[in-house]
Amino acid sequence: MLTVNSVSKDFGNFPVLQDIQLEFSNGVYGLLAPNGAGKTTLIKMLTTLLFPTKGEILYEGQTIFSMGERYRDLIGYLPQNFGYYKNYNPNQYLQYLAALKGISKQAANEKIPQLLKLVALEDAIKKKMGKFSGGMIQRVGIAQAMLNDPKILILDEPTAGLDPKERVRFRNLLSDLARDRIVILSTHIVSDVESIANEIIMIKDKRVLYKDSIQSICQQLDGKVYEIEMDFDQVKAFRKNFLSLSERQDNGRMNIRFIAEENIRPEWKRVKPTLEDVFLYQYQDKEVEQKV
Numbered sequence: 485m486l487t488v489n490s491v492s493k494d495f496g497n498f499p500v501l502q503d504i505q506l507e508f509s510n511g512v513y514g515l516l517a518p519n520g521a522g523k524t525t526l527i528k529m530l531t532t533l534l535f536p537t538k539g540e541i542l543y544e545g546q547t548i549f550s551m552g553e554r555y556r557d558l559i560g561y562l563p564q565n566f567g568y569y570k571n572y573n574p575n576q577y578l579q580y581l582a583a584l585k586g587i588s589k590q591a592a593n594e595k596i597p598q599l600l601k602l603v604a605l606e607d608a609i610k611k612k613m614g615k616f617s618g619g620m621i622q623r624v625g626i627a628q629a630m631l632n633d634p635k636i637l638i639l640d641e642p643t644a645g646l647d648p649k650e651r652v653r654f655r656n657l658l659s660d661l662a663r664d665r666i667v668i669l670s671t672h673i674v675s676d677v678e679s680i681a682n683e684i685i686m687i688k689d690k691r692v693l694y695k696d697s698i699q700s701i702c703q704q705l706d707g708k709v710y711e712i713e714m715d716f717d718q719v720k721a722f723r724k725n726f727l728s729l730s731e732r733q734d735n736g737r738m739n740i741r742f743i744a745e746e747n748i749r750p751e752w753k754r755v756k757p758t759l760e761d762v763f764l765y766q767y768q769d770k771e772v773e774q775k776v
């Protein structure tokens with residue numbers, strides 16, 4: 485169990501995170517918030533790269549900073565922009581990192597082919613990484629984070645730059661890996677975590693807004709999400725009064741999905757809220773006013 489206990493982080497006088505309380509056991513956790521909300525800061529504290537201003541982080545009851553190397557042996561980390569050498573093939577790159585991590589040559593020779601198979605790169609083992617697609621690079625990134633068979637795998641915005649097919653492959657790989665470890669995945673893209681996360685953590689105004697299953701989070705908007713069809717020339721006025729979540733053209737008319745909290749009209753079709761709806765609702769621009 486990994487526990488974040490009343491953690492706050494300031495940069496100088498600027499508070500970024502306040503009184504964060506979280507617990508992680510095996511499974512996938514989606515850390516979901518817009519850019520700048522403090523996801524990377526939290527991840528850097530979980531990986532001991534940053535020290536909390538207040539509070540503590542515990543693994544099995546011990547503070548991670550006091551565990552030092554023992555804790556770092558337990559974590560695998562894929563940073564937001566991970567550096568690699570374009571002229572290396574994945575085998576050379578992983579051998580190099582294994583050496584840096586103090587893994588013996590023999591253990592690396594055994595482990596690296598297994599990992600490249602796991603991330604479906606065994607056919608590209610001799611190919612230079614400079615020729616890889618974004619998805620292939622990210623899979624090498626996962627492989628490097630898995631070199632020490634970590635109990636905690638932390639991935640910062642791992643799907644940036646991936647095409648839709650690569651995203652699906654990546655998600656499936658993460659679900660497999662989470663069976664016997666903690667996987668924490670930060671993203672600002674709802675679909676990256678919606679199908680695989682056991683729990684979603686949303687950060688808003690420096691604090692944890694939700695840490696819950698997708699189902700429970702979506703319940704917050706039960707009875708508030710509707711769809712309606714209208715002519716195009718009505719759309720502008722409608723947007724002034726309601727938070728529009730999505731808009732789709734349909735047979736020359738516009739189908740709008742929106743939030744309404746009061747004065748519900750019978751012609752509106754009530755729909756089941758999704759995580760995307762909650763995300764848009766929680767992080768909406770404050771300009772929309774309910775006037776109807």
Ligand SMILES: Nc1ncnc2c1ncn2[C@@H]1O[C@H](COP(=O)(O)OP(=O)(O)OP(=O)(O)O)[C@@H](O)[C@H]1O
Pocket residue numbers: 495500517518519520521522523524525526641
């Ligand atoms: N070393 C630092 N010194 C000062 N401010 C910082 C530092 N690192 C981050 N910040 C600020 O803290 C806030 C949170 O940044 P953080 O990188 O954690 O956000 P994020 O949610 O991960 O977003 P992104 O995905 O864009 O990195 C931002 O306002 C950022 O400018």
